[in-house]
Amino acid sequence: MRYIDLRSDTVTKLTQEMREAMLTAQVGDDVFSDDPTANELEQLVANMMGKEAGVFCPSGTFSNELALYTHCNQGDEVILDQEAHIVVHESGASPVISGVQLFTLESNQNRWDLEKLERTIKKRNLSQAGTKLISLENPFNGRVLPLDYLEKVYNIAKKHDVAVHLDGARIFNAATALNVDVKEIAKYGDTVSVCLSKALGAPVGTILVGSKEFIQEARMKRKQMGGGMRQIGILAACGKIAVNKMSKRLYIDHENAKFMEELFDEIPNIKIDKTQRDINMIFFDIDDDRKYDLHKYMLENGVKIIEYEGVFRFVTHYDVDRSDIKKVADLLKKFFS
The missing domain is CATH 3.90.1150.10 (Aspartate Aminotransferase, domain 1)
Structure with a gap:
């Protein structure tokens, strides 16, 4: 039936083109960065987002948690929305994996009072954790956050020397709704998590993108988290079709x-x-x-x-x-x- x-x-079945691409994909050991198809996909998504490099992760949760783990040290604070995916749908992973403190800021239809956001950012002292990262999500529960809002949050973060991570699980949907190139959204995140199996139809995978230095460190952390994979070109081949064709x-x-x-x-x-x-x-x-x-x-x-x-x-x-x-x-x- x-x-x-x-x-x-996420329930979509991979397309016939994806199935055929899996059969002919060039593969290698990705732990050694020897998988040519995975390497191509990582760089493709990084270029699309206006970033230097990317790393393939098995899921969106993995990618988000890898971002926090790489950005932060134990005891650092991450500010994010009270309804953020990282808070509500990632099984309490952040304090377990990264040892971070999550500060959930109340929002109105997923938009913060920006004056309150700025007051919330903390410097490390004897009594309080220091804010190391602000995490945004776009789209958020079916809502697309406008570019001017993202820019204001990003500028506040930079003013206080705080990094910004963008959970862009459906970032191509946001770009479609805003009728802009996806880079116009991604530029307001130092790192971006881009899911391949939400809306785009690939069977597995999320790409975490950022600077070369950040992704090099993230690749080491990915191995610690058990995300070192081998011949993942069969999956990356589907991901290339997802971002090149299904996004359109x-x-x-x-x-x-x-x-x-x-x-x-x-x-x-x-x-x-x-x-x-x-x-x-x-x-x-x-x-x-x-x-x-x-x-x-x-x-x-x-x-x-x-x-x-x-x-x-x-x-x-x-x-x-x-x-x-x-x-x-x-x-x-x-x-x-």
Whole structure:
């Protein structure tokens, strides 16, 4: 049975072109930096982001945590949003791996009061940890942070000699929504984490990019974390297709999400959060207690969604077309009728 899977854009199956590229990929031992395809991918993504170098990581969590581990020493402070992926979805890894203190700053729709941000930055003394890093995320929960905001945060960080890491798991979606080259976003991070399996369809991988010096150190830290891999060219071959080709079709997913929004607006009691509608995601609630059983009903009818957790999130991707979206809307109407 074919399921319509709206849980995430990580559920995509690799394309036929990716499968064929895996068969013919040149490979080598990546621990020795001998894998030519991995080397090409790392430099390709670094160039796209306007950075000097990159390193292949097995996941976005790994990449983010590697960035913190490389930027910081034990006892350093990292400022980030209270809802940041690093805080909420990375299993408490930061204090375990890096020994850092996470200072979570409250935001309004994922944007900080910048005066409060600047007051929050600390210098190390006998009583308090020093702020070493500010971590941003773009997009953030379906919202795209504008360039002028990123620039202001970056300038505040530089004023206080603090580094900036950008969790750019879906940075190509952000660039698509802003209609800018991805470099225009990436320039406001000293390091950037770029996921290949979110929205872009590759089966595995995230590239961490930054300066040559930083990435050289990160490569050593990656080995410590157990991320030294061997013939990863078979995966990197998919990553090259992901960033070169799949990144250019993301507007289709955004348009399909808009189509889904229009259909859902016709259904009584569905309340879509319009502030989270910048990319390929729909966040909504339903004023009906039957919503707690919706995931069971949808699964029985060939649609996979995440169980209600205070909000629903449906995600479009290249394995979902408009006929699928129409079916989903019809099922919602039927269930709540």
